[in-house]
Amino acid sequence: MGRELYLYNTLTRSKELFEPVEPPYVGMYVCGPTVYSDSHLGHARPAITYDILYRYLMHLGYKVRYVRNITDVGHLENEADDSGEDRITKKARQENIEPMEVVQRYMNSFHRSMDLLNTLQPSIEPRATGHIVEQQEMISTIIEEGFAYEENGSVYFDVEKYNRSYPYGILSGRVLDEMKANSRVLEGQDEKHSPFDFALWKKASQAHIMKWSSPWSNGFPGWHLECSVMSTKYLGDVFDIHGGGMDLIFPHHECEIAQSTAANGKPSVRYWVHNNMITINGQKMARSLGNFITLDQLFSGNHPLLERAYSPMTIRFFILQAQYRGTVDFSNEALLSASLGLQKLMTAVKTLNSLKGSERSSIDISAIKEKCYEAMSDDLNTPVVLAHLFDGVRMINLVNDGRETLSEADLDDLKELFRTFVFDILGLKEEESSGNDLLSGVVEMVLNMRQEAKARKDWATSDRIRDELLKLGVNVKDRKDGFDWEIKH
RNA sequence: GGUCGGUUGGCCGAGUGGCUAGGCAUCGGUCUGCAAAACCGGGUACGGCGGUUCGAAUCCGCCACCGACCUCCA
Structure with missing residues (x-):
């Protein structure tokens, strides 16, 4: 932990020096996918972003517990419409299989894609359905604390009441009174005392398959609850980092803060980290918008928008070429450019390993390493890290061409630098197609x-x-x- | 409508007051039997209008445009 890391905290909207609660331990929770269909390019963004953070924290010497959940409770497609099906059940009916079969299938598929992208597996990957009891316990606590009410078998979080004790909206910058003034009241939410209240427990209809008994009804937990429960269960009441996509800031993470604070009297998360979206033609790529490209399609090239296949490492490199808080716009040209740039980098790594040392060095390589650390520590600025590595690439090629020389010691340093940053921290790897x-x-x-x-x-x-x-x-x-x-x- | 973010060269994408980002593409050169690769060099930028400053892509104001969130979403 010899180096400082600055992370952008959504809570304060500024870069802050990262200091864990109990060094050298770091707890990091990241919102994982709802497993009801194949994972897409959008899922690769947080997976890679937090993989980089995980790898870098470990590289800095921290002992990291990385928790990423799997959402396998079917949440309603349209909360305002109680008769609506949940996503997983809908998929199960379409494919004529069990809901848990849907969950297993797409969880497996997600894991395969993540492995191909060379993301390290989380320390714990808890599933919402495995924590129904804990979720019910938290609901009871919130009711006891007076911040939730039961209505007809469902339990809702009382946002207005919470807002009188704690500031609601601190993460997203929303003010409840302004929200009330600016929103129209939706029909079909009779049970809620206020349109901003959200479900902690939802009574299930007869047709609903995934449901559990509870003190309130046969039903299922609200979406926001699982993250509050599973993060604190495995990381403690107060933990270091919570990550996820920017689209989750409101309402998901705002509600998580409210739930945890209501139950424990204090917020759980110290650093909120949010990755930006991948866009396609300038618009967010999302399963729900129907404009997404699955990872399998990218790897195979089998999609009308794709001019060719792009390898997992090309996708990874493509994503690393942008800082995680900016949007990245998908295009064939950008991906092709990434694939060529990656090849140049990897070829240089191979060249590096075949270079012979000389008596003395004619060029100075000492600055690169420090610059790479500076960029990483400045809120994970991977594009700048890559820029510095490409300076190294030029040096490698110059030495290979016999135009410059490097001493044995410098050569070892350069090899160490590339091994550390290219493989350990950025998580790139050789994709040998020439292999046999x-x-x-x-x-x-x-x-x-x-x-x-x-x-x-x-x-x-x-x-x-x-x-x-x-x-x-x-x-x-x-x-x-x-x-x-x-x-x- | 509210909140937040963005607008950089052919494309992607860094950069917060003066110092070459980088990748891809392109042009010229070196090397080569010719190529490829590599290296060297060149060109095309900071949405618009004002302001602050010796000096602004970088700070301030206004305008335009784009996007995200406000319903499930990574």
Whole structure:
């Protein structure tokens, strides 16, 4: 923990020095997906953002407990309409399977995609359905504290009453009185005393499949509750970091704060961190908007908007090229650019490992490392980290071309730098498509024959071999004393 | 309507008062049998209008446009 980390705290709208409650331990909770369909590009953003934060915190020496939930309780598609189906049940009916089968299927799919993106698995991945009892306990506590009321088998959080004891809206910057003045009253919310009240427990209709018995009714917990319950259960009443998408600030996280504060008398979260959205044609990409591209589609290229497939590491690099609090606009051009940039970086890493040290260094590499740490510590500014790494790439290539030299010691430092930042912190990895020995053997045999043709100045044959290989996706790069080759991605 | 954020070159995307961001693309050059790769160099920027300042992409004001949230959403 020799270095300071500054994080942007949504609560104060400023970058703050990160100081855990109980160093060296850090508790981090991140809102995970509702598992009712394939995960999409939008899910990759928080997954990668908090993966980077997790990796960096560990790199700085913290012992991190990273909790990311799975929402597997079916929440209503339209809360104003009690007759509406929940998402998971709807999917189950469409596919004629059990709701829990839906949950399992898409949870598995989410995990596969996350693995491909090389995100580390959370320390704990709690599921809402596994914490029904705890959720009911919290509801009881909130009722006892006087901040919730029961109405016809459902329990609602009393926002007005809460607002008289604690400030409601501190995260999103909303003021209850202004909200009341500016909103129209929706029909169909008769049970609520105020339109801003939200459900802690919802009585289930006859048709509702996912429901549990409770002191109030057969029903299911409100959406906001699971995060309040599972975060504090595993991280303590007060913990360090809570992350999630910006779209969750209101009402989800605002309600979480209200629930936890109502139950414990104090807020639970010290640093609220929010990643921005991925947009497509300038508009938010979301499952609910129907303009999303699933991760599987990106990896396979199987989508009308995709000109080609993009590898998981290309997606990761694409996302890392923007700072997490800015939007990233999807386009084929941007993804293709990311894929080429990534290839340049990874090729340089390979080159680096083959460089030979010299007596002395002709260039100074010492500044890069410190600049990378500075950028990471400045609210995870990964695009700037990459910019500095690309300075290193140029140096690597200069040395490889014999235009500059590096001492053994500097070479070791540079290798260490790239290993640390490219692999450990940014979480990039080699995507070997050239991987098998048979292919390598055949390509090198053909290229050796081409060398012989070149020696005879048989340019026709030599060019033909190179062109044919290129058509097959093998890019040949001649060197003074031989050749390099790589698979084009 | 309310709250919040944004508008940077062909594309993506950093940058908060003077000092080259970076990637991709493009043009010229070096290297090469020719390419590719690499390296060197060039060009095209800071939404508009005012203001503060010796000096503003960077601070202030106004305007325009875009987006997010206000209902489920990563």
